[in-house]
Amino acid sequence: GESHADTFHNDLHRTLKADYILANPPFNVSDWGGDKLTDDVRWAFGIPPEGNANFAWLEHMIYHLAPNGVAGTVLANGSLSSNTSNEGEIRKNIINADLVDCIVAMPDRLFYSTGIPVSLWILNRNKKEHGQYRNREKQILFIDARNLGEMVDRRHRELSDKDIAKIAETYHNWRNRDGKYEDVQGFCKAASIDEVRENDYVLTPGRYVGIEEAEDDGIPFEEKMEQLTSELGELFTESRRLEEEIRKNLGGIGFEV
DSSP states (O other), X not given: OOSOOOXXXXXXXXXXXXXXXXXXXXXXXXXXXXXXXXXXTTOTTOXXXXXXXXXXXXXXXXXXXXXXXXXXXXXXXXXXXXXXXXXXHHHHHHHHTTOEEEEEEOOSOOSSSOXXXXXXEEEETTTTTOTTOSXXXXXXXXXXXXXXXXXXSSSOEEOOHHHHHHHHHHHHHHHSTTOOOOOBTTTEEXXXXXXXXXXXXXXXXXXXXXXXXXXXXXXXXXXXXXXXXXXXXXXXXHHHHHHHHHHHHHHHTTOOO
């Protein structure tokens, strides 16, 4: 072709309504030409800011979903909490329309092109009428997968098949009528939209799933404190010895501390 395709300004599939959309749009694009698209049918939840295309991508995809369509897209984490330039209002409207199905916080360094951690948004046009759901409308599933994956070299992390299965099974167990879903502290939480509203419509999974409980090693608190204070006392004694040695050495060459 004569130029790169431009989904925003030359939507070649204006009438397309997709059952499934899978997308990895560029993150935080600042020169997407939003100033020329302030009055567009796709911006049903608010006009995306000219300085960032993240919510333009989300609204573009929602517009192209069929009545029962589902979309999965990767976005920079700023989209989960930003309140600048109308982004908070757009996110609020998308949440209140019950279009957000699941948010997954991913680990950093998954991409060769950037080391930043990202999030996966799963959007659903019709949660209420999907037969496999059971009281899942007006809920959002949050998954915090930031601790999954292994570094395969200094710059790149990979998720194992087991990691991917853990995320997918958590989502499907929550979504399916007969699924054995349970909240897991530090990993997953099904939160109501009311709870999200109380958190100012921020979608950061860590805010909802909490912190993973530390494994109890069976050592009583008093015993731990005795050991720690004993070790600290030894460190203080060593510190004083080193301090005196340094003073002595400096004095030997004519300097007083």
